[in-house]
Amino acid sequence: MNNEGVKKLYLKEFPELLNNSSQYDAVFNTDGPTLIIAGPGTGKTFTLVLRTLYILLTEKARPSEILLSTFTEKAAFELRDRISQFSRKLGKKLNLHELKTGTIHSICEKFISCYLRKTPLNKNFTVLDEITSLLFINENFKEIIEPYIEKDKYFGKWTGKWNTISNLTGYFNKITEELIETEELLKSKNEFLIMIGESYNGYKRLLFEKNKVDFAFLQKIFYELLLDDEIYKKISSELKYILIDEYQDTNYVQEQIALKLSDINKNICVVGDEDQSLYRFRGATVRNILEFPKKFDNCTVIKLLSNYRSHQKIIETYNKFIESINWFSSDKSTYYRYPNKTVIAA
Template identity: 55%
Template sequence: MIGIADAILKEFPELNDEQLEAIARTEGPLLIIAGPGSGKTLVLVLRTLNLLLQGLANPDEIILCTFTEKAAFELRDRLSLLARKFRYDGNLTSLYVGTIHGLANSFLLRYRHHTLLGNNYEVLDELTQLLFIFDHFDEIIGAQDNEKYLGRWKTRWKAIEGVRNYFNKITEELIDPTALQSSEDPFVRAIGISYKIYAQKLSKTNRTDFAHQQKLFFRLLENSEVGKEIKSKIRYLMVDEYQDTNYVQEQMLLSLSEEGGNIAVVGDEDQALYRFRGGTVRNILEFPSHFDNCHIVTLSVNYRSHKHIIEAYDKFMRSWDWKDSQGVIRFRFDKEIKPDPKGSFPDYPAVFSIWGENKDDEARRFAELVAFLKDNKVIEDVSQVALLLHTVKQEHSGPYLKALANRGIPTFCPRARAYFQNEEIRYMVACYAILLGYYGEGRGKLAGRTLRELGTYVDDCLVMLG
């Protein structure tokens, strides 16, 4: 801990003690538990600039990782803006600010000759990965057995999506596929064989997916020569949204920081959302256990929300026992989220319930609430209201969409099953059907109920187009 540059203290006198501690703690492993609305982005930006202003590192010795490109753009913009304000004249373009995937790819491009990747290799995204499996379906998945692919899926596309999820998990968890192939479980053995063929196809066609991209970078870091060279150039590593990282990302980041030892991760186990994409909350919960001297700072003040919302949330979360049945393993850090002590809060019911006699009545009451908020200028636009449902399938979202439409309130629910019934979508489908010749005899034989339903839908779209 070396302190904070005078320029930062002068420009941001309102920083609280927890924020100041997170910025000033520059040496060794650091876990910043950042609750909602706690100013974590500002802390990350100021911590980075503090390292630069104090002369602790050059820009090319700092890596700042976040989870999405959007968040990375925001960090870059704020870093650039404040660097100018602080009159820092270093070359910020050499400071890496981006996603973990982007970080892996940047080093793979630089050290490609140490991998099996060829020149101009292609990185498959979520869609092109599915299409790649589709193109090599017969080799990777094979024919049906008892009307099921790999003994589990009835349709080709369900099988493609299913194996894709397994393939990503196998790669992200660094599982040895040969162990799967020798399993006594027929499905596990089949997945192991399919994965081996899939990996071979990727290599043969000079392609990689996101999961393999990170695994390849991790293997680079394990290389005694190349790994040491990469790690020696990094003095400070900071990672945002650490609660959403997966296993291979955790291992990659821990390995990357071995030489300098200065790794700071920011996250909140209460906001772990990406388990469906392989993220595991264990990474942030177990982060301190990887070190002998990990310092923990909790940003506990929420500057964003009404105090009644904060109090209700904190009371609810603290009412549970977050330990396992033996009382040994904890699933949440002990913390108290507090409202801004200097904030002023309007006197209105920030937390309340709406209920009705049935779905339609409840939806009508909700629509009336949104209209009331807009008419009384509590909100400037209806886009400031979000309705969260456990699923947006038509049977659940339909009553709300109808009630809001009856009040003239526009909605955006692209994942509702009614999406393909939207007029503009039906017109687009009809146009594509004409362009691609997907009508009449041009379709060929429509085998199976799903394809026949698709054909009927496209016909309806064509009729609508006229």
């Protein structure tokens, strides 16, 4: 079905698109790098679903050629379910089995499984979540932590077993997700950083020896696969469109994966809202969404500001609160918010 035919069908079933020019653009302008800034209650999921479905119905890509990522498996399942629901509403039947949906972690895991021989992992490897990663360090406490006691404190900083494990995990994740080379830490004149680097190397060695991987390494290993020219050409040739939800909560290695995957065709759409960046404590950086347009020569920026969910009074209170915050960095060099973002009642 051609573009105009699908658009006509859309506007018949979803006439509300005619009353929201920003949402209209976000749904129908699918090519090239696009940033959709979606304020609270502005129909973000509705827009993302219709955009993905439009790509499929206009045959710009097959389901297997679309990667659709969000922050939780529950949200990913909801996106797939709503695409199927909306396609039926439009009288179209689609086989979405091959649509690549999931969290960034689960998508990395699937690709790693396809190219396992090129990784440090073996068949039936185990993925450790946030809790089991802590338990793994506890089980290997003697090798990972015990050698690094200084002045009756682990790493010269922490007391208590679980307090140390918790703090150390934050450093390990940061090193992996920021793609920091431990050689740099080991060459440091800072004794703490040297100990962290040695401990990290021990943790990494034990993980791979036991055929395990944590969330951070899952992403790093996939990114390293993309640096292999042969593998990269194969993976990138199979992907025509990349859509990433909750982009404000991505970290450095996730950004690098997204940019690498879209490097050839540039058909990448990221959706998010810097005001709703919640996971900085997990290594997420709001800079990813703020600097996204600078990564491309011609990036389309669309702002969804019409709120369909909240009462006018709530919207006014929200706007007043957000605008009362000083969004400048401490040295006044960076403004951590997009301008002209007043949310309005739909």
